Every structure is written in structure tokens, then in C-alpha cells.
Amino acid sequence: GAGVSQSPRYKVAKRGQDVALRCDPISGHVSLFWYQQALGQGPEFLTYFQNEAQLDKSGLPSDRFFAERPEGSVSTLKIQRTQQEDSAVYLCASSLAGTFAAYEQYFGPGTRLTVT
Amino acid sequence: RKEVEQDPGPFNVPEGATVAFNCTYSNSASQSFFWYRQDCRKEPKLLMSVYSSGNEDGRFTAQLNRASQYISLLIRDSKLSDSATYLCAVNMVRMNTGFQKLVFGTGTRLLVSP
Secondary structure, eight states: OOHHHHHHHHEETTOOOOOOEEEETTTOOEEEEEEEEEETTOEEEEEEEEEEEEETTTTTSTTEEEEETTTOOOOOESSSOOGGOOOOOEEEEESSSTOOOOOOEEEEOOEEEOOO | OEEEEEEOOOOETTTTOHHHHHEEEETTTTTTEEEEEEESOOOEEEEEOOOEEEEEEEEEEEEEEETTTTEEEEEEEEOGGGGGEEEEEEEOTTTTTEEEEEEEEEEEEEEEEE
């Protein structure tokens, strides 16, 4: 079946621009996660949705970062007034499980954001 | 101390060799553990889940040592195609809320040469 998809795959933004990154999870997956991966590092947790509810946004680095999943499927991560330190790969993952059940997370191909 | 720690490597091994990676974690309440493989400029792909004492899948064996708080990945008969970065991930679940997240190590780079 179809895996997690993300778009765009690559995004170049000038410092100060707003960007929106899209994630389409595996159909039927309840949980959706966003991670940020810097070069040479493992993915770092940003935020977590169960259906449409954003249950944990403790990893969002600043209030310039905002995520939503209004209908419990597709999610958008928005970054306002991008800064150079926002340059990274943004990974989306989905999981069949809801709360209190730890199931495997499956990752999309990521969006590589470069802020110039 | 970092929540999840791995030796970044690289581990350079010849084809056919056996190689093992360790990953230590700090939260003794963690219940779920995973190994992901990540190729250059690609997303992490789930390699193995480690739910209890360990499991085996072909040439790959993952083990969990709760007392010492580490998991390991053993690769037997290494192939050129095994060259990649191996990420350890620990699922942190907050028991009062059920909120969860994967915490990753920095990854261990493996290079298998002919």
C-alpha cells in the first residue's frame, strides 16, 4: 500500500519567508509525528497528533513553528519568518497506534528545507 | 546525559564480517525500542522492533538488556548493501497521558567494503 508522502521534497526559502510543508500519512494511521533532522544527527521530535488533536508540541523550537491536522489525516507544518537555523530535513511519520500503545512509526521521504 | 546514545562510528568492516552496535538509553521506564536504517539523503526505514528480550530476522539480531539499559544490533555476514547509518530509537511514553515520541540516537555509520 501507499506509504507516507510529503511535499515538497525540496524547498529553498529566503530568510524571513513563510513556508508550509505537507504530510499525507498512511491511510488509517491514527498518530502522526513531525521530526526535524539536522545533518549528522538523528531525527528530533517536534510534535504529535492523535487524529486531529495535537497532543504534544513540546519539541517545536519556537512560536514561529505551527502544525495542524484539521481532519485527522493530512498535516501541515508551517514555519513563519524562516531563519537559517531552520535549514534541515523535516520528516513526517505515522503510526497505527493511539495513546498508550507504542506501535512502529513509518517515515515519509522528508522535505529538505534550505533557508538562504 | 543524552536520552539515547550511540557510537557514531564509522565502523569499517569487510564483506562477510560480523559487526555489532550498541545503544544506551537513560529512561528505565522505556518499553519499546527500534532499529532504523537510514541511507544517505533518504528517510529512516524500520529495520527491527525490539519489544522484549530480543528478536532475529535473517542476518540481523536485536537484543535488549534492561538491567544495563542498552539495546544492540548484530549483523552477520555483512553485505556491501548493508552500508548505511543505523539509528537506534526509544519510544518514550508518558504514562499519565499516553503521549509518546521516538527519541533517536545520532546513528552509527557502517561501511562494508569488498
